[in-house]
Amino acid sequence: MKAIKNFTTQDWGIVVLVVLLGASLAGNIALGVLGGFVQVTAPGANRLVFGTMEGPADLDPQDAWDSASFDVIDNVVEGLFGYNLSDPNLPVIPMLAESLGSFGTNDSEGHVNYTVDLRTEYVVNLYTGDKEPITFHDGTTFGPEDVKFTFDRLYNLIDLGLAKAGELYEYWDIDAPQVYNLSTYDSTQIDELNNTYGVVVVNETTKFYKVFNGSSVPIINTTHIIDDDTVAFELNTKYGPFEALLCFGASYILPSDGQYPMDSVLDTAVDDLIGTGPFDYIGFEPGVEVTFIGYNNYWRGPPRIDQLVFSVINDPDARNQALLAGDVDILADPDTDLFSTFNSTENDISLVGPGPSTGVQYLGMNCKVINATIRKAISYALNYTYIIEELLDGYATRLKSPVPEGIKYANWSFDVAEYNLTKAREAMQEAGHGVGWDTTPGGANEDDWTSASFYTYNYTYNIGNDMREDMLSLLQDNMPKIGIKIVDSGTTWAEFIYTLYEIGGRKREDAPLYWLGWIPDYNDPSNFLNPLFTNRTIASNGVDLDDAQLQVWMEEALLMEDGPAREALYDQIQKRLVEDLYPWAYGYVGQNWDAYINTLKGFPQNAMGRAYFYPCYFSAATEE
Secondary structure, X not given: OOXXXXXXXXXXXXXXXXXXXXXXXXXXXXXXXHHOOOOOOOOOOOEEEEEEOOOOOOOOOOOOOOHHHHHHHOOOOOOOEEEOOOOOOOOXXXXXXXXXXXXXXXXXXXOEEEEEEEOOEEEOOOOOOOEEEOEOOOOOEOOHHHHHHHHHHHHHHHHXXXXXXXXXXXXXXXXXXXXXXXXXXXXXXXXXXHHHOOEXXXXXXXXXXXXXXXXXXXXXXXXXXXXXXXXXXXXXXXXXXXXXXXXXXXXXXXXXXXXXXXXXXXXXXOOOOOOOOOEEEEEEEOOOEEEEEEOOOOOOOOOOOOEEEEEEOOOHHHHHHHHHHOOOOEEEOOOHHHHHHHHOHHHOEEEEEEEOOOOEEEEEEOOOOOXXXXXXXHHHHOOHHHHHHHHOOOOEEEOOOOOOOOOOOOOOOOOOOOOOHHHHHHHHHHOOOOOOOOOOOOOOOHHHHHHOOOEEEEEEEEOOOHHHHHHHHHHHHHHHHHOEEEEEEEEOHHHHHHHHOOOOOOOHHHOOEEEEEEOOOOOOOHHHHHHHHOOOOOOOOOOOOOOHHHHHHHHHHHOOOOOHHHHHHHHHHHHHHHHHHOOEEEEXXXXXXXXXXXXXXOOOOOOOOOXXXXXXXXXXXXXX
16 A cells, blocks of 8 residues: 555645745745646545547656656656746756755866755645655655665666667767777787777787777766765766756656666556656556546645546547547647637637747758758758648748757757748759759749759658658659759658668668657757767767767767856857758747646646646636
């Protein structure tokens, strides 16, 4: 039996007053907005149903890396830090930490401590000052040993290849060694390696050598328990986005008393998800629902929702109709074709938006196959207005940098390519094609441009995705106007992704043009730039960009503390990508819309797309 305290109406009022006061005194009023500290009466029996497309693929926070899984995890498990979801700038705020941490000074090995004071207790009685420990859903108390266990387990799972997002917890150290078997190298070749990188013998008999040509290195070296309320992360280097990384799901704090196995991940079918969050996970029936109950011992006060249900409805039409029928209470991303229906007063539904969003969509162009000048031409030849106004019915905003607004240091002031056929043709002439022709649309050489076939490129997409199929039609209309023919290379989702990640012998060059999206793991520009444009690893660099200057800047920015210098460097990075390199034709940022019944209040629409229900409550119908 799980330990759950039954709060009375009087207890509830005291807890809320104390939490409000505590948040104010600590300077953390943002927590009140994030968590909904406006409850003044005891919650009644109520049930909130969220309509969703999928249930969790993975229940273990250190194994999950998809939005459906994190929707579940975010309501159950918490990190040391989180985001103020009601602020469009998404500032980092303390959760299980008492305050944001602080960096120390580098030691002789370049290591640096990041020290965090923990929030292990909360006041339960304003008048007496009595406190109780913060607890996990199984009644065990939260403390520094849980923080250490969480990150020791995470890196163990990374070593075992069981943490899907493990790469987020490593950085590239250009001076670090990798071990190679150099048995096929002669002494001259080994000397050349030594002169270039530096080489150290590991085993002369087996010919294993350390070559100092760079390697991925764990961000965290060790997690130290300083005292009952303090931990210190010993980092291998000062890592700029470390606080943002602590907001990511794999950093959420897990209990250390055997509830989570050290060498394996939770089985979604049978295991329990345990955290300190506002809702206690009950179970998942695949294809049907995920169920939770409010955690009465939650340290910020019990949630005003007693029962939370994620109703799994794969079909989008059926999911939207379920809201109209009253079978679900809230939907994220409702069907735009039904907006007028949702807005009808007879349906008692609130349509909320457009809110901030940080998911980007873009046309990727393989940089090994298509040179920068032709990529520039393609960027100017694409009709972005048609994409937004016709394909998306106006429910999107033009993307003007690989970093969307709402993410730290996004800068949309640079000269992004707009649809301009004259400029596109001028770029083709820069590349030596159509030289001397009139570049004016409808001009003297219009037939020459449209009949030319300077290049032919495959456009790869997954069949069945309406937007990507629509992009095929648009590209086949737009690109022939600059002498580029587009070949339909539609395939399955698996084949599409395997090509972009070069799995099973596939090559990215086979997908010179493709349409894809990206959503952030945490609020830092590096989470867009480094995985999508690095030349160090396979990562998510589907465009095969390999730019030495960009790589130096991206790696330098990772190791800088937040501030004007880091922001200026990210300005340089974005400017180079937008105005010089053209790896993408920058598409759009989708708008964030939610639809829910009128009596539901407090849902924090946010740029990260988090489905977080602690602030929610139902109002009386008389309040409408």
